Amino acid sequence: MIRVVVVDDEALVRSGFKLILGAADDIEVVATTQGAEAVDTVRRERPDVVLLDIRMPDVDGLTVLRQLRALPVPPVVAMLTTFDADEYILTALRTGAAGFLLKDTEPEQLAHLVRTLAAGGVVLSPKASRAIWQNHPGAAAADDVEAGRVRLLTEREREVLVLIAEGLSNADIGARIHLSAGTVKDHVSAILTKLRVSSRVQAALLAQRAGLLDQAPRSGSER
Structure with missing residues (x-):
């Protein structure tokens, strides 16, 4: 419960x-x-x-x-x-x-x-998240810097990042792309390090601003 x-x-x-x-x-x-x-x-x-x-x-x-x-x-x-x-x-x-x-x-x-x-x-609401950042001073410059960090991710890490931004837990991500919970945890840790963020929420916001959710096929986790 x-x-x-x-x-x-x-x-x-x-x-x-x-x-x-x-x-x-x-x-x-x-x-x-x-x-x-x-x-x-x-x-x-x-x-x-x-x-x-x-x-x-x-x-x-x-x-x-x-x-x-x-x-x-x-x-x-x-x-x-x-x-x-x-x-x-x-x-x-x-x-x-x-x-x-x-x-x-x-x-x-x-x-x-x-x-x-x-x-x-x-x-997170993608529409609302974009609105927040558009109204945030320095958003455009931040986007340029963070887009460069996204490019450091491997293809698998980008896939995991999109699923984080869609709201999936590590267990759900593992079930979706057929990885063990430990492997997903390792990917998440690598993603946070490469993006220089401290939480899944910050990583999800960055994924949205970088347009990764717009590029990815929808997985049925619509909010």
């Missing part, structure tokens, strides 16, 4: 997410709360996944994210936002968020995205 905590300042959002996710047999929303109570709630409930509002009036969502990431056993955290070009998202992803969800995500997709997060995958 995947344990989830929803943190949002709007009661309607909290109740809506709880209702939608509660309909899934393998997901339990163990608590919903507002920002000021988030860290204590997570310590008490020990969820696998936290869906965290990025903008709250009583406390900054980025501050809560940092506090959650500092816990001895931090949960997987995905940010909730209303705006697909929210300038805070990039900071959140660099701080350790495993992705972000728009609050108007289709109900039938929500449980799938939570499962992806719980399995170690990342959840």
